[in-house]
Amino acid sequence: MNAVVVGHAVSNNAGAEQVTRARSLVSDRKVVRLLDSRSAPPFVAGVEAVDSARVQDGDRTGLFTASDELDEPMAAAWTKMLGPDASALSPAEVFQRLMSDRLSPVIWLRSMGSNMLCQAAIARGLRGPSIHFVGDGETAAYALTMAVAALEEEQADVMVVVGFDFPASAHPGDHDGTVAAAIALARADDQSRDLLSFAVESAEAGRGSSAFELLRACVVGVEEARRAGEAKVDLGHGPVVTFATPFAHHGQQPVQG
Amino acid sequence: VTPCGTTVESTWQAVVAGRSGISTIRRFPVGSSARAGGMVPGFEEDVPPGRSLAMLFGDTAVMEALGDAGLDPHRDQVDVVLLGNHGERTFPNESPNEWTALSITRHIAATAGARSAVNVYGACAAGALAIGSAAALLRAGKADIAVAGGVDALLRPIEYAKFAALGGMSVRDCEPYQASCPFDARRDGFVLSEGAGFVVLETAESARRRGVEPKAVLEGSGCSQNAYHVVASPPDGLGPALAMQRALTQANRSASEVGYINAHGTGTQDNDACETTAIKRVFGEAAYRVPVSSTKGVMGHTMAAAGAIEFVLSVKVAQEGVVPPTANWEVSSSECDLDYVPGEARRDTTLRCVLTNSFGFGGQCASLLVGAA
Numbered sequence: 001m002n003a004v005v006v007g008h009a010v011s012n013n014a015g016a017e018q019v020t021r022a023r024s025l026v027s028d029r030k031v032v033r034l035l036d037s038r039s040a041p042p043f044v045a046g047v048e049a050v051d052s053a054r055v056q057d058g059d060r061t062g063l064f065t066a067s068d069e070l071d072e073p074m075a076a077a078w079t080k081m082l083g084p085d086a087s088a089l090s091p092a093e094v095f096q097r098l099m100s101d102r103l104s105p106v107i108w109l110r111s112m113g114s115n116m117l118c119q120a121a122i123a124r125g126l127r128g129p130s131i132h133f134v135g136d137g138e139t140a141a142y143a144l145t146m147a148v149a150a151l152e153e154e155q156a157d158v159m160v161v162v163g164f165d166f167p168a169s170a171h172p173g174d175h176d177g178t179v180a181a182a183i184a185l186a187r188a189d190d191q192s193r194d195l196l197s198f199a200v201e202s203a204e205a206g207r208g209s210s211a212f213e214l215l216r217a218c219v220v221g222v223e224e225a226r227r228a229g230e231a232k233v234d235l236g237h238g239p240v241v242t243f244a245t246p247f248a249h250h251g252q253q254p255v256q257g
Numbered sequence: 258v259t260p261c262g263t264t265v266e267s268t269w270q271a272v273v274a275g276r277s278g279i280s281t282i283r284r285f286p287v288g289s290s291a292r293a294g295g296m297v298p299g300f301e302e303d304v305p306p307g308r309s310l311a312m313l314f315g316d317t318a319v320m321e322a323l324g325d326a327g328l329d330p331h332r333d334q335v336d337v338v339l340l341g342n343h344g345e346r347t348f349p350n351e352s353p354n355e356w357t358a359l360s361i362t363r364h365i366a367a368t369a370g371a372r373s374a375v376n377v378y379g380a381c382a383a384g385a386l387a388i389g390s391a392a393a394l395l396r397a398g399k400a401d402i403a404v405a406g407g408v409d410a411l412l413r414p415i416e417y418a419k420f421a422a423l424g425g426m427s428v429r430d431c432e433p434y435q436a437s438c439p440f441d442a443r444r445d446g447f448v449l450s451e452g453a454g455f456v457v458l459e460t461a462e463s464a465r466r467r468g469v470e471p472k473a474v475l476e477g478s479g480c481s482q483n484a485y486h487v488v489a490s491p492p493d494g495l496g497p498a499l500a501m502q503r504a505l506t507q508a509n510r511s512a513s514e515v516g517y518i519n520a521h522g523t524g525t526q527d528n529d530a531c532e533t534t535a536i537k538r539v540f541g542e543a544a545y546r547v548p549v550s551s552t553k554g555v556m557g558h559t560m561a562a563a564g565a566i567e568f569v570l571s572v573k574v575a576q577e578g579v580v581p582p583t584a585n586w587e588v589s590s591s592e593c594d595l596d597y598v599p600g601e602a603r604r605d606t607t608l609r610c611v612l613t614n615s616f617g618f619g620g621q622c623a624s625l626l627v628g629a630a
Contacts, residue, residue, distance in 0.1 A: 129481065139376075145397050
C-alpha cells in the first residue's frame with residue numbers, strides 16, 4: 001500500500017491571532033473554551049489539515065500529535081497558581097493554599113499535553129486512533145510510522161499528524177513562540193504518487209531535530225514535490241498557510257485558501 | 258510495582274485474593290478531602306527526600322520485566338522504550354529537582370539500555386497506548402525488541418490538590434480499603450494510587466532467535482477518541498466501543514471469543530456507566546455472559562501506569578486461567594448490570610483471549626487483546 005499526503009498546514013508564531021483563528025474554525029466557541037493559547041497554533045494546523053483532506057467520516061479519521069515537553073517551568077506555574085509570593089511559601093503553606101480556593105481545575109486541564117489533540121477531535125468529531133507523543137524529531141518519526149500503520153491496518157481512512165514545539169523559556173502568558181505543522185495521510189492506490197517514502201526519509205533524517213521541524217520538513221518537501229507537479233498553490237488565512245495538494249485521494253479536490 | 262506488591266507475582270496473588278493495597282494517606286495532611294490512597298509498600302508514610310518515586314518504581318519494574326524476558330541491559334539491545342507518565346511535581350522549596358515526563362522516560366530508557374525513548378501522553382490510557390504503539394513499531398519493522406509500559410507517582414500534594422479540585426476522588430465515608438468500588442451503585446470516585454508496569458514486546462522471529470518462550474501474544478490493539486469532552490465520558494460509549502472493536506478487528510477475533518474483560522473500571526459514576534454501555538455496544542447479548550472485572554478495587558487508580566499494570570495482569574489471566582474479582586462490588590445498579598465477578602476469583606481453564614480497556618482524560622481510549630501463548 002502507498003500512503004499519500006492529502007492535506008497539510010503550517011501554523012506559527014501568531015499568538016493571540018491564532019486563538020482568534022482557532023475560534024473561527026468552530027461553530028460553537030464553547031468547543032474550544034478550554035483551548036490554551038499555546039495549543040492554539042497546533043489546533044489550527046491540525047484542523048486545517050483535517051479540513052484540507054476533506055474528511056468524510058470522523059470515526060475513521062485519526063490524529064497523532066508530537067511535541068516537545070509541554071510542562072511549564074514550575075516556577076512560572078507556581079506563580080500563576082499561587083501568586084507572586086509562591087517561592088517564599090513553605091510546602092505546608094502551599095498545600096493549604098492549593099486546598100483552599102486557589103487551584104482551578106481549568107488551569108491544569110488546559111495544561112494537559114494532549115489538550116490540543118482533544119480539542120481538535122471535539123471540533124471535528126474525530127474518533128479515529130488518537131495519541132500524543134512527547135519527544136523530539138525521532139519521536140515525531142515514530143508518530144508518522146504509526147499513522148501509516150493505522151492506515152495499512154485499516155484502522156483509519158485518514159490520519160493527521162501534527163508536530164509542534166514550544167520555546168524553551170516559555171512564560172505562562174507567552175504563546176508567541178509555539179509553532180506547528182501538520183500533514184494528513186491517506187491510503188492510495190498504486191498509481192498515486194507515494195509521498196510516504198519522502199516522509200519516512202525526512203523522519204529518519206530528523207534525528208536530533210524537533211517534532212515541529214520534522215513535520216515542517218515534510219510539509220516543505222510535499223510542497224516542493226507538488227510544485228514540481230505544476231499544481232496550484234493556495235495561500236490563505238494570514239499567518240497560517242494552507243496548501244492544496246494534487247495528491248488527492250478518493251476524489252478529494254484542492255482546497256481554496 | 259503496585260500498592261498490592263512490588264513484583265508481578267505478589268501483585269497477582271493480592272488481586273486474585275481480593276486483598277486491598279489501599280490505606281489512609283499519611284504522607285501529607287488531606288484534611289476533609291479524600292483520605293484513601295494506594296501507596297507502594299515501603300513508601301506509605303515517607304518519600305525519600307530529593308528522589309523521584311516514579312524513577313524508583315520504574316527502575317524496579319523495568320528490571321523485573323527485562324529479567325523475566327532474559328534480557329540484560331548491559332548486554333542486550335532494547336530498541337526503544339515507550340512510557341506513559343505524567344512527570345512528578347514537588348512544591349517550591351521541597352526539592353531541588355523537577356522530574357518531567359520526558360526526563361523520567363529517558364531515565365527509564367537508560368536503565369533499560371534502550372537506544373531511544375518516547376513518552377506517550379494519554380492520561381490514564383497512557384500505559385496501554387504505549388504498549389499498543391510499541392506493537393505498531395514492531396509490526397512496522399522499526400524495532401525488534403521494545404519495552405513499553407507506564408509509571409506514575411502522583412500521590413504528591415500538588416497532584417492530590419489537582420484531583421481534589423476536579424472532584425474525581427472518592428470521599429465516601431468508609432474504611433479506606435472499601436473506597437474503591439468499581440461498578441457498584443455506591444461508587445463516588447477513584448482512589449489515587451501509584452505504581453509501575455512494563456512489558457517486553459518482541460517480534461516472534463526475534464524471540465525464536467533468542468530462544469525464549471513468549472508468555473502471551475498481543476493479538477490486537479485499538480485506540481480511539483471520545484471527541485466529546487476533556488474529562489467527561491460519552492454517555493453513548495462510542496469512543497471506548499471503537500477502541501475495543503479495533504482491537505478485535507486487528508486480532509481477527511469476534512467478541513464471542515473473548516473470555517474475560519479487564520475493565521478500566523475506575524469507580525467514578527461516569528466512567529463505569531460509559532464502559533458498561535460500550536461493552537454492550539460491542540458484545541451485544543454476549544456482554545451479559547462475559548465476566549468483567551476491575552482490579553482497581555484493590556489497587557486504586559495508578560493513572561498512567563494503570564493500563565500497563567492491567568495488561569500484565571491480563572497476561573497472567575491468560576496464563577493461569579483465573580479471572581480476578583472486582584473487590585468491593587456489592588450493590589448493582591441499572592446502568593451497571595453486567596457480570597462484574599463479585600466475591601471470589603473464578604477458574605476458567607478454557608480462557609484463551611482477554612480484552613483490557615484503558616480510558617483517559619483528554620478523551621483517549623485504548624484496548625488491548627491478549628491471547629494465550
